[in-house]
Amino acid sequence: MIVEHAEINVTPGREDEFVAAFPQARAVLSQADGFRWAELHRGVERTSTFLLLVGWDTLAAHVDGFRSSDLFVQWRAIIGPFFAEPPRVEHYAAVTAGVRPVEA
């Protein structure tokens, strides 16, 4: 399992719109091959910065699969308008596992 780590800087003042649009965007994202889960977090110190974490089966599922798909176009059409700049994306592999409960 690979975690996509995207730091998204939203145009200041449009944070609430971004949050409101996210469920629709996630519904698109979740149709991608190899998608496992997605979480969105909002910065405490930088309140226009959001952290999107997406679990994928493999790196290729994200980089080669999703990004080349029509789903990516749909995804960006929904939430891209709120981006102040291109997201900073990296990937991580879990070292620990099974340690995190699902939050209510």
Place this chain on the structure above:
Amino acid sequence: MIVEHAEINVTPGREDEFVAAFPQARAVLSQADGFRWAELHRGVERTSTFLLLVGWDTLAAHVDGFRSSDLFVQWRAIIGPFFAEPPRVEHYAAVTAGVRPVEA
């Protein structure tokens, strides 16, 4: 719930030692008041960079509580020697919730 987001750059060549020491460090961290969970991930693009995510009941549990405690001293004694530089720490609040399964 608040997520501590720490980007840890480990001294190149000491990554395996850092990973081996982490369970002992987590055992200390998990004794802190307000601690919920901790996850460690390793960078795919930057392989000496680790992402530590820690769930806390509140921001204060981390910033005022843990960091002022003897547990913090113990924690840093265990894993601090592997840090190439001070970790970059920020905090996030979950926007989505309950979406992430525990990985096997």
